[in-house]
Amino acid sequence: MKVAVSGKGGVGKTLIAGGLARGFVERGLKTMAIDADSSPNLALTLGLSTEEARKIIPLTENQPLVESKTSTGYSGVFNLNFTVDDIVRDYSVKTPLGVNLIVMGTIKAMGSGCMCAPNAIVRALLRHLMVERNEAVVLDLEAGVEHIGRGTARAVDVLLIIADSNLKSLEIAKHIHDMTAAAEMKHVYLVGNRVMNPSQEQAIKDFAAKNGLEILAFVPYDQKVIEADMLGETPLKNKEITSVRTIDNICDMLLKKNPT
Ligand SMILES: Nc1ncnc2c1ncn2[C@@H]1O[C@H](COP(=O)(O)OP(=O)(O)O)[C@@H](O)[C@H]1O
Ligand SMILES: [Mg+2]
Secondary structure: OEEEEEEOOOOOHHHHHHHHHHHHHHOOOOEEEEEEOOOOOHHHHOOOOHHHHHHOOOHHHOHHHHHHHEEEOOOOOEEEOOOHHHHHHHHOEEOOOOOEEEEOOOOOOHHHOOOOHHHHHHHHHHHHHHHHOOOEEEEEEOOOHHHOOHHHHHHOOEEEEEEOOOHHHHHHHHHHHHHHHHOOOOEEEEEEEEEOOHHHHHHHHHHHHHHOOOEEEEEEOOHHHHHHHHOOOOHHHOOOOHHHHHHHHHHHHHHHHOOO
16 A cells, blocks of 8 residues: 655645554554655654664765765666665654654656656665555645656555645645546545534535545644644544544545545
């Protein structure tokens, strides 16, 4: 099961990506979470402390790694001289919630043909994780799917687009949804997050109906999520939180759809 989580900044992608990754682990799947946000913070959501999280160097910013793994041939094209397995082994971090985490760093739009060394590594690594390895992957994306390249996008089994009732986040959800047709993604679902009341839920439903988005679930607004975040603790630790339980249920919904 390869799941990518997208949507406007601040809508709850990281909370939901973390909750799904933990949920897959609890259901017996070996799971890798990939933080592909340029301001990465999935580590905290997966239970690492701020001190531990600060020590993680995103792969694209790890200059010695990038230099040692790539060399420029006569053509100016980067050669990758590593097996991607090595990177997974050496640079993934085991988190308290049982999920292995790789912090990717900024992914430049891959369709743009940028062949810079970090991009070449990210591309190879994503391909390896999404296409070749037989384990669950949850990808916490910065925005839409244009960053991951079409080849990798095709390997994504499920794309979740997160939005709240704010029209800006819904417009971005629509934009991402429109792009998925080109990327040939089949299981694309909207998740309404931070829903405070029935009228917010209705606003999301109306927008989805009008724009052809399929809704998978609604995650309620929870003050306890904010409080945990303020303390630098992961909200996922507390399963009494309704929104955390709802996200956990999404794992079962996805497994039932059997998209792989
Ligand atoms: N269901 C929810 N209820 C309350 N607060 C939430 C909920 N989901 C996310 N948040 C809060 O919203 C903020 C942004 O969430 P985050 O997962 O970091 O979003 P993103 O990764 O999309 O930027 C965080 O402070 C988080 O605690
Ligand atoms: Mg995030």
